[in-house]
Amino acid sequence: xKKHAFFALALIGAAPAPKPASAPIPSPGEIVAAxxxxxxxxxxxxxxxxxxxxxxxxxxxxxxVIQLMPPPFSQGWIGNIRKLAAAHWWDGTxxxxxxxxxxxxxxxxTEKKPLPVGLAVVGEGDYLADIVYVESGGGxxxxxxxQSTMRSGDRYAQKTAFWLGWPIGIxxxxxxxxxxxxxxMHREPIRPARFDTFWPTHCxxxxxxxxxxxxxxxxxxxxxxxxGHAPRHLDRNIALVGRVIEGIEHLSSLPRxxxxxxxxxxxxxxxxxxxxxxxSEMETDKSPPRYEYLSTESASFAKYADARANRRDPxxxxxxxxxxxxxxxxxxxxxxx
Amino acid sequence: xKKHAFFALALIGAAPAPKPASAPIPSPGEIVAAxxxxxxxxxxxxxxxxxxxxxxxxxxxxxxVIQLMPPPFSQGWIGNIRKLAAAHWWDGTxxxxxxxxxxxxxxxxTEKKPLPVGLAVVGEGDYLADIVYVESGGGxxxxxxxQSTMRSGDRYAQKTAFWLGWPIGIxxxxxxxxxxxxxxMHREPIRPARFDTFWPTHCxxxxxxxxxxxxxxxxxxxxxxxxGHAPRHLDRNIALVGRVIEGIEHLSSLPRxxxxxxxxxxxxxxxxxxxxxxxSEMETDKSPPRYEYLSTESASFAKYADARANRRDPxxxxxxxxxxxxxxxxxxxxxxx
Numbered sequence: 001x002k003k004h005a006f007f008a009l010a011l012i013g014a015a016p017a018p019k020p021a022s023a024p025i026p027s028p029g030e031i032v033a034a035x036x037x038x039x040x041x042x043x044x045x046x047x048x049x050x051x052x053x054x055x056x057x058x059x060x061x062x063x064x065v066i067q068l069m070p071p072p073f074s075q076g077w078i079g080n081i082r083k084l085a086a087a088h089w090w091d092g093t094x095x096x097x098x099x100x101x102x103x104x105x106x107x108x109x110t111e112k113k114p115l116p117v118g119l120a121v122v123g124e125g126d127y128l129a130d131i132v133y134v135e136s137g138g139g140x141x142x143x144x145x146x147q148s149t150m151r152s153g154d155r156y157a158q159k160t161a162f163w164l165g166w167p168i169g170i171x172x173x174x175x176x177x178x179x180x181x182x183x184x185m186h187r188e189p190i191r192p193a194r195f196d197t198f199w200p201t202h203c204x205x206x207x208x209x210x211x212x213x214x215x216x217x218x219x220x221x222x223x224x225x226x227x228g229h230a231p232r233h234l235d236r237n238i239a240l241v242g243r244v245i246e247g248i249e250h251l252s253s254l255p256r257x258x259x260x261x262x263x264x265x266x267x268x269x270x271x272x273x274x275x276x277x278x279x280s281e282m283e284t285d286k287s288p289p290r291y292e293y294l295s296t297e298s299a300s301f302a303k304y305a306d307a308r309a310n311r312r313d314p315x316x317x318x319x320x321x322x323x324x325x326x327x328x329x330x331x332x333x334x335x336x337x
Numbered sequence: 338x339k340k341h342a343f344f345a346l347a348l349i350g351a352a353p354a355p356k357p358a359s360a361p362i363p364s365p366g367e368i369v370a371a372x373x374x375x376x377x378x379x380x381x382x383x384x385x386x387x388x389x390x391x392x393x394x395x396x397x398x399x400x401x402v403i404q405l406m407p408p409p410f411s412q413g414w415i416g417n418i419r420k421l422a423a424a425h426w427w428d429g430t431x432x433x434x435x436x437x438x439x440x441x442x443x444x445x446x447t448e449k450k451p452l453p454v455g456l457a458v459v460g461e462g463d464y465l466a467d468i469v470y471v472e473s474g475g476g477x478x479x480x481x482x483x484q485s486t487m488r489s490g491d492r493y494a495q496k497t498a499f500w501l502g503w504p505i506g507i508x509x510x511x512x513x514x515x516x517x518x519x520x521x522m523h524r525e526p527i528r529p530a531r532f533d534t535f536w537p538t539h540c541x542x543x544x545x546x547x548x549x550x551x552x553x554x555x556x557x558x559x560x561x562x563x564x565g566h567a568p569r570h571l572d573r574n575i576a577l578v579g580r581v582i583e584g585i586e587h588l589s590s591l592p593r594x595x596x597x598x599x600x601x602x603x604x605x606x607x608x609x610x611x612x613x614x615x616x617s618e619m620e621t622d623k624s625p626p627r628y629e630y631l632s633t634e635s636a637s638f639a640k641y642a643d644a645r646a647n648r649r650d651p652x653x654x655x656x657x658x659x660x661x662x663x664x665x666x667x668x669x670x671x672x673x674x
Contacts, residue, residue, distance in 0.1 A: 100586045156661075204566045229663050236654070253593055256590055315551075320570045320572065321493070322492025
């Protein structure tokens with residue numbers, strides 16, 4: 001299996017690959033594995049949505065775990081999602097659409113199931129986060145991991161960055177200066193910044209809110225996740241509310257729907273959702289889910305992002321010199337409660 | 338199903354969506370559907386590899402069709418692939434690895450099956466295409482669809498373009514000038530260019546050659562296809578030889594392997610390959626496969642690429658103003674023989 005094992009070295013976040021004795025340069029996966037405990041941030045149980053699909057044909061359970069985004073992102077829809085979960089609203093609904101290289105979508109296929117009362121109607125303005133000004137220098141500044149402008153690298157935003165563990169696009173109206181750091185070849189965490197608007201980006205595994213034509217913005221009852229190349233053209237056009245942090249394979253490996261847009265054409269194809277619960281409601285369980293993400297403000301993340309952009313582990317001949325925002329997935333790990 | 342149908346409008350290449358009476362601006366899919374016959378280019382049967390997997394659990398056939406790249410790309414490996422197909426070498430091998438958001442890999446899991454004699458050993462230099470100089474103006478120039486430098490948009494190459502139907506990265510050593518066209522907001526086909534090296538890019542569905550550590554470059558017997566966000570860091574590090582043009586869902590929806598790097602751990606999980614044949618060998622069949630791609634040098638492609646970058650169909654509120662090279666999939670269609 002030599003050929004396989006070596007091709008393997010091209011990969012990240014996988015099981016440890018055989019380490020050549022002469023290779024001192026760690027892979028992205030090795031950097032993550034070596035990150036100290038202080039570089040990991042706990043994900044609050046109330047920010048976790050646990051969705052159990054019906055078991056597969058062999059009876060194996062299929063659990064999909066979603067992390068909801070923190071403020072200031074999409075909190076109107078996320079508030080609705082908390083209400084929907086508390087009402088056990090998704091129980092008995094289903095996965096209804098699987099379109100290759102695009103999205104998996106779930107919710108009430110009949111569109112007749114009454115929604116809980118009191119859901120918010122959220123405006124399109126909330127596809128973007130509020131204007132944020134960050135003071136230069138000092139501990140009060142907003143920590144922000146901005147990707148280098150070398151190969152200035154994004155067709156969908158003036159700038160991309162990671163913030164509070166999430167990939168974001170940034171559009172600035174007032175010119176801002178980030179100092180010499182930004183002009184350096186390699187990415188590193190910087191503090192001073194000033195910008196006008198930012199928004200989460202449609203990377204693989206991100207979870208968004210289905211909607212009708214504008215000005216409708218969706219309630220959060222109809223959700224989708226990305227299972228292909230990042231459809232970044234959806235950024236700022238639909239609300240993103242979170243990302244799948246465990247079990248995405250239970251969605252991404254579902255048979256593609258043969259109807260228009262990947263909708264399943266028969267009831268038998270749809271995958272029943274047994275339940276969807278906030279992690280905080282599962283606290284009395286034997287095994288409440290507990291996760292951590294690698295803080296995007298940490299030194300380990302800076303090293304990891306640099307290694308993703310400049311692969312120097314043995315498999316690679318030519319480091320790319322860059323990586324797009326969706327090719328630097330934020331590491332998430334399960335931890336014991 | 339209103340909610341579904343409308344969300345649908347965000348998509349491309351799918352079945353026709355309901356067309357609002359007041360929407361004169363065509364979607365990318367509508368532009369492709371309206372492209373005249375002259376804008377489509379036939380794919381030669383000898384450039385098509387037809388791989389039949391064992392039928393699925395319900396007995397449904399699973400055919401995967403791959404288009405091989407034309408010169409000057411990767412011809413050493415592609416020559417080997419033609420020999421392997423002619424020798425029916427893949428018959429009885431299997432799909433052995435499915436790693437979520439990365440690749441599906443197939444070939445001889447035992448690594449003991451003798452290879453046909455006379456396979457070429459291809460050098461790493463062939464990960465890039467030869468230096469090409471294109472004369473300015475006139476009909477003799479190389480037609481090339483270069484993406485605008487607005488939001489200059491790529492972290493993996495100085496420039497990206499489409500050429501002969503394929504997405505490529507370009508690195509230039511000698512400064513070249515592309516004239517005013519390039520500075521315009523929207524993409525359009527231009528002719529004059531001069532560059533040093535170019536290479537195909539790892540977009541969704543692209544097919545590449547597994548290899549051992551450098552200087553090994555693989556033979557072409559062990560192949561993989563991309564089933565997730567474009568792993569562009571592999572560009573220039575592994576040979577790309579083609580792309581899946583039909584049936585990728587038979588690979589992308591396979592259960593993910595639970596072994597390291599997504600390898601299947603048991604023989605039962607592996608998916609048998611019944612046969613792999615060049616289209617040219619199937620000419621005596623009742624239904625030899627025939628395909629066309631939308632010429633990337635055509636006016637229709639220019640319109641399509643612009644529409645992918647600036648969605649103006651009714652679902653969208655904010656056109657992105659750009660699209661990365663892997664978010665403009667080259668349209669391919671099946672045609673009657």
